[in-house]
Amino acid sequence: MNLKLIANPAAGSAALERIRSMVALLEQGGARVDLTLTKGRGDAQRAAAAAKQGSFQRIVAAGGDGTLNEVINGLAPSHLPLAFVPMGTANVFALEAGLPFDLEQACALALHGPPRPVCLGSANGRRFLLMAGVGFDAAVVERVNLRLKRRFGKPAYLISAMQVLCGPLPGELQVVTDRGELYRAYGAIVSNARHYGGRFVISPQADMQDDALAVCLFLRPGRFALLRTAIRIAMGRPPGPGDVRQLRVQSLTATGSGIPVQIDGDYLGALPLTFQARFGELQVVFPSDR
Helix, strand or coil, X not given: CEEXXXXXXXXXXXXXXXXXXXXXXXXXXXXXXXXXXXXXXXXXXXXXXXXXXXXXCEEEEEECHHHHHHHHHHXXXXXXXXXXXXXXXXXXXXXXXXXXXXXXXHHHHHHHCCEEEEEEEEECCEEECCEEEECHHHHHHHHCCHHHHHHHCCHHHHXXXXXXXXXXXXXXXXXXXXCCCEEEECCEEEECCCEECCCEECCCCCCCCCCCEEEEEECCCCHHHHHHHHHHHHCCCCCCCCCEEEEEECEEEEECCCCEEEECCEEEEECCEEEEEEEEEEEEECCCCC
């Protein structure tokens, strides 16, 4: 098997050593590995786009969810199978798909796991596999200190969240679905995945092997409503009645003045944006029992 490995050497502690072990394990499994080490933003996307023109039978992305997002945007649409070896901060996709965190098991799955079509989301053409956030969580992502993130991981987001809570919160947004339904909200998560930010569940009806997007609208304004909902989710409980509305859509358009947006944990920009479900643009490797 000719295999393209796109790996982020800044994804977690001892990442470069882990990547070297990964290459050895893949070669022991019979693959000829062509390795690209990313150096900065956009490298993974460019490497994946170039790999589409090569003679590879499979692509492996190794890093965090941000690296995976870049590879997806370079690769899709394509029938070339994509596997993922988790190495980053949150690794929401690994939790969602039930991927092993043990390196030997992850490499075996990358070589031999069955590829399946998935539903990507897109935000004005930029694709995402996991979710897009509109409002508070996007403001947190926009403000997070990248040096703190590289050094401490998830606590950097907690610091950013406290800073956002202490300032002016994003305002009201309007959402129009493909069925013409109009909703007003104070934040939204547009999901392919049940998990968010780790093991927290916001959209229990989400399924990346389905052909629709799950949407969670946050209906109440203010810091108290945000904190109450966050505490319930952190405790594994559903948000309170009247706090959120859950939808399933093929597409929706969101508008609002200066409201920030993030996709798969990276800041994208501000509204307005149109979100669409794009089923079958990508084949992703899953464990056989998923």
